[in-house]
Amino acid sequence: xxxxxxxxxxxxxxxxxxxxxxxxxxxxxxxxxxxxxxxxxxxxxxxxxxxxxxxxxxxxxxxxxxxxxxxxxxxxxxxxxxxxxxxxxxxxxxxxxxxxxxxxxxxxxxxxxxxxxxxxxxxxxxxxxxxxxxxxxxxxxxxxxxxxxxxxxxxxxxxxxxxxxxxxxxxxxxxxxxxxxxxxxxxxxxxxxxxxxxxxxxxxxxxxxxxxxxxxxxxxxxxxxxxxxxxxxxxxxxxxxxxxxxxxxxxxxxxxxxxxxxxxxxxxxxxxxxxxxxxxxxxxx
Amino acid sequence: xxxxxxxxxxxxxxxxxxxxxxxxxxxxxxxxxxxxxxxxxxxxxxxxxxxxxxxxxxxxxxxxxxxxxxxxxxxxxxxxxxxxxxxxxxxxxxxxxxxxxxxxxxxxxxxxxxxxxxxxxxxxxxxxxxxxxxxxxxxxxxxxxxxxxxxxxxxxxxxxxxxxxxxxxxxxxxxxxxxxxxxxxxxxxxxxxxxxxxxxxxxxxxxxxxxxxxxxxxxxxxxxxxxxxxxxxxxxxxxxxxxxxxxxxxxxxxxxxxxxxxxxxxxxxxxxxxxxxxxxxxxx
Numbered sequence: 001x002x003x004x005x006x007x008x009x010x011x012x013x014x015x016x017x018x019x020x021x022x023x024x025x026x027x028x029x030x031x032x033x034x035x036x037x038x039x040x041x042x043x044x045x046x047x048x049x050x051x052x053x054x055x056x057x058x059x060x061x062x063x064x065x066x067x068x069x070x071x072x073x074x075x076x077x078x079x080x081x082x083x084x085x086x087x088x089x090x091x092x093x094x095x096x097x098x099x100x101x102x103x104x105x106x107x108x109x110x111x112x113x114x115x116x117x118x119x120x121x122x123x124x125x126x127x128x129x130x131x132x133x134x135x136x137x138x139x140x141x142x143x144x145x146x147x148x149x150x151x152x153x154x155x156x157x158x159x160x161x162x163x164x165x166x167x168x169x170x171x172x173x174x175x176x177x178x179x180x181x182x183x184x185x186x187x188x189x190x191x192x193x194x195x196x197x198x199x200x201x202x203x204x205x206x207x208x209x210x211x212x213x214x215x216x217x218x219x220x221x222x223x224x225x226x227x228x229x230x231x232x233x234x235x236x237x238x239x240x241x242x243x244x245x246x247x248x249x250x251x252x253x254x255x256x257x258x259x260x261x262x263x264x265x266x267x268x269x270x271x272x273x274x275x276x277x278x279x280x281x282x283x284x285x
Numbered sequence: 286x287x288x289x290x291x292x293x294x295x296x297x298x299x300x301x302x303x304x305x306x307x308x309x310x311x312x313x314x315x316x317x318x319x320x321x322x323x324x325x326x327x328x329x330x331x332x333x334x335x336x337x338x339x340x341x342x343x344x345x346x347x348x349x350x351x352x353x354x355x356x357x358x359x360x361x362x363x364x365x366x367x368x369x370x371x372x373x374x375x376x377x378x379x380x381x382x383x384x385x386x387x388x389x390x391x392x393x394x395x396x397x398x399x400x401x402x403x404x405x406x407x408x409x410x411x412x413x414x415x416x417x418x419x420x421x422x423x424x425x426x427x428x429x430x431x432x433x434x435x436x437x438x439x440x441x442x443x444x445x446x447x448x449x450x451x452x453x454x455x456x457x458x459x460x461x462x463x464x465x466x467x468x469x470x471x472x473x474x475x476x477x478x479x480x481x482x483x484x485x486x487x488x489x490x491x492x493x494x495x496x497x498x499x500x501x502x503x504x505x506x507x508x509x510x511x512x513x514x515x516x517x518x519x520x521x522x523x524x525x526x527x528x529x530x531x532x533x534x535x536x537x538x539x540x541x542x543x544x545x546x547x548x549x550x551x552x553x554x555x556x557x558x559x560x561x562x563x564x565x566x567x568x569x
Contacts, residue, residue: 158297
């Protein structure tokens with residue numbers, strides 16, 4: 001194969017390059033559509049009647065109805081939704097409450113133990129949850145935490161704490177040190193520095209961290225299905241039991257799925273800029 | 286200021302592992318009072334490692350799934366990242382659409398694909414498949430492994446894409462320019478410049494992916510219940526069955542301890558990589 005140097009100005013090369021780029025663009029659009037299609041199809045099916053939803057060949061033009069969404073929300077779906085909201089929100093708040101001071105100390109007052117502490121914090125996130133599951137079932141039942149929102153909040157907070165500490169430490173480390181030093185000289189205490197300077201300056205990072213933490217709690221299934229029964233089950237548990245209890249109601253299934261997934265996809269898009277940093281625990285900025 | 290966080294973490298996440306270890310040396314079936322609750326030493330481990338045929342199947346399945354899903358998502362993720370790492374109209378929209386699957390609740394993914402797509406009679410996949418002239422296939426029954434892998438790859442390819450895209454954006458244009466002036470074609474440029482510079486990101490993506498995908502549970506719970514037979518029984522799913530269906534605390538704990546050991550090996554490698562980048566930072 002002979003390489004074509006940049007110097008050789010063959011006629012038509014530019015045009016061919018542009019055509020190639022256009023081809024790649026079209027390929028990218030097609031792929032993006034294909035990858036997103038299952039989500040789109042679920043949303044669309046949520047607006048169909050049950051007959052249209054299970055029709056084969058599939059129906060692409062139909063009269064949209066909101067009946068499925070109404071039906072789903074008048075069932076016990078609402079209580080699962082509430083549980084998800086309270087548990088995801090509560091655990092995120094608790095993780096931030098514990099994690100922000102720790103991240104602050106690790107970022108601004110590093111000691112020779114800092115790398116060790118960080119590494120240990122992260123290691124707690126890497127062991128499989130299933131390895132902790134058995135004692136959690138036994139202990140939670142004994143201590144009255146089984147099937148309670150509080151029990152799930154405590155657990156999810158613990159599972160999101162490493163994310164909060166690592167991500168916020170990495171955002172704090174990006175702040176200009178001079179401002180903090182000036183504030184310390186002016187006699188501002190930790191709470192003041194935190195609420196007046198550090199948190200406002202790292203607000204986008206904080207928002208992304210909180211969103212990621214909410215997403216992980218919202219989607220978690222293994223612990224939820226094993227540690228809840230009737231009082232505190234979350235949406236993933238509802239969805240997993242849908243087919244067995246409801247039979248072949250695809251339109252309602254799609255409506256329920258759409259409402260379970262849409263908030264998270266929107267949150268994910270909002271957190272997009274800091275997503276990689278969160279998913280890699282701050283290793284990639 | 287660090288102490289409350291550390292204590293909370295230790296109590297909630299580390300203490301259970303210690304208790305799991307303790308339980309793993311005991312004979313204890315919650316629902317069967319005729320079996321005495323007592324210390325049995327390494328008996329549970331001996332049984333799991335030498336006698337239990339399902340445990341061995343579960344390990345093999347877990348390795349197979351992890352390799353296929355990590356490998357598949359990595360290759361697709363790299364392709365997506367390369368396509369997105371160019372400037373073209375609507376690039377942001379394309380990127381947003383392509384990362385969306387990662388946010389989808391795994392149980393929703395499994396329920397929707399199992400019914401709307403893979404249902405043998407009404408599913409969309411078979412409509413496309415038969416329209417192309419092929420015979421109807423009951424995907425989950427005849428290709429259970431492939432179906433689970435497909436579901437998981439759909440979710441994890443975007444994750445790989447995100448990490449690799451960040452890596453690609455870190456490669457400076459000057460390096461590429463220099464390579465092009467030296468007469469490198471696109472293939473050479475990819476092999477000699479892009480891949481080596483992407484190395485640490487690929488490593489990171491593989492290790493993180495393995496940590497999460499080793500824990501694959503929701504898709505299996507919803508779509509196949511580990512079946513048909515034990516075809517899709519993974520280690521987490523088997524542990525779930527041992528504790529939630531057989532109520533066997535001793536055996537499930539021994540399985541749990543072994544699962545922790547496997548993950549710990551991978552986690553150690555990942556931690557070493559992350560602490561190294563914690564000192565230097567991957568992107569300048």
